[in-house]
Amino acid sequence: MTPRPEISAWRPPVAGVVEVFHAHFTEHAYPMHVHDSWTLLIVDDGAIRYDLDRFERATPRETVSLLPPQVPHNGSPATPHGFRKRVIYLDMTQLDERFIGPAVDGPDLTDPVLRRRVGQLHTALADPGDEFEAESRLALISERLREHLRPSPTFGAARPGLGTRTEAGTGTGTRTSIAQSLRDLLDERLLEGIALAEAARLVHAHPVHLVRAFSGAFGIAPHQYLMSRRVSLARRLLLDGQPAGDVATAAGFYDQSHLTRHFKRIVGTTPGRYAGAGGKAA
Structure with missing residues (x-):
């Protein structure tokens, strides 16, 4: 019998924090997905193997992982006994889009001071009434993350939001444009949805080409x-x-x-x- 996962999730009254999520999984594997916010992750036991921007990575206990918004990733246990993790989801007021590219290239940070501060922030966020302490610790963490990433003036523009990798060969720019147009449609029709045939008509592309262009550009299927x-x-x-x-x-x-x-x-x-x-x- 598969052990029941241990999970807790809440939204503290702290500006910049979208959600706090603690979990212990033994077998659960995350499929490819995206978040609207930054994922600040520490692993307390075991390790997680994940793909980000089509590169395989792992999160040992000593690291702090920062996964950027709108960039697809998955995750699965890298040890037989699974993993225990603590996550803080941060909004764009803490790190803006300029930091997405550097975070894609280097999501796992070996920094004992940062690791300790993130743990202290989790403790503060779990204690009602400690909002001022949590805000203070979050400010120090955001500053240290920015120091690690240090984007160049043009770096953020090269990788806006969801990954920008494209297929090789002629027509790459067209494929990227088609993929971006479909992403915009999916965002606009998030609740009501849209049929593939209608999306293809609006984007002026064959349905099969539309799906392939999106998957090739962003590393995740449209659905x-x-x-x-x-x-x-x-x-x-x-x-x-x-x-x-x-x-x-x-x-x-x-x-x-x-x-x-x-x-x-x-x-x-x-x-x-x-x-x-x-x-x-x-």
């Missing part, structure tokens, strides 16, 4: 991108206190079972357990 964006929205709504039964339609899913299926694949637990009592589940 995976759409579902992960919807799951991110569902997480925010659940932490806002909305009932799990209402979140499905509010986040663009067909029904509760549709939400549960995709939520469990990406988050590793069901929406109901994730929400728990007051936003915490175990």
Whole structure:
């Protein structure tokens, strides 16, 4: 019998923090997905193997990992007993888009001081009434992350948001433009969705070419991108206190079972357990 994952999630009243997420997984593997926010990750036990921008990486206990928003990644246990992790999701007020490219190139930071500060921030975020301490620690962490990344004046423009790798050969610019147009459509139609045939008509591309262009440019299939964006929205709504039964339609899913299926694949637990009592589940 697969051990039940241990999970807690909440949104503290601290500016810049979108969500705090603690989890212990033994077998769960994350599929390719994206987040709307920065993922600041430390592993307390075991290790995680993941792909980011099509390079395989790992998160040993000594490192701090910073995964940028809108760049696809996955994750799976790198040890037989799984992994225990703590995550803080940060909004763009802490690190703007200029830092995305450097973070893609070097997401795993070996910095004992940063590691200690992130652990201290988690402790402060778990204690109601310590918001001022948490804000102070977050300010120091954001400053140290910026020192690590140090983007050049033009670096951020080279890699805006979701990865920008393209297929080799002629027509690369056209493929990138098509992929970006589809991404814009998916973002605009996040809740109501869009049929592939309609998207192809609006972008002026064959449906098969449209899917291949998106997957080739961004390293994630269009449907995976759409579902992960919807799951991110569902997480925010659940932490806002909305009932799990209402979140499905509010986040663009067909029904509760549709939400549960995709939520469990990406988050590793069901929406109901994730929400728990007051936003915490175990």
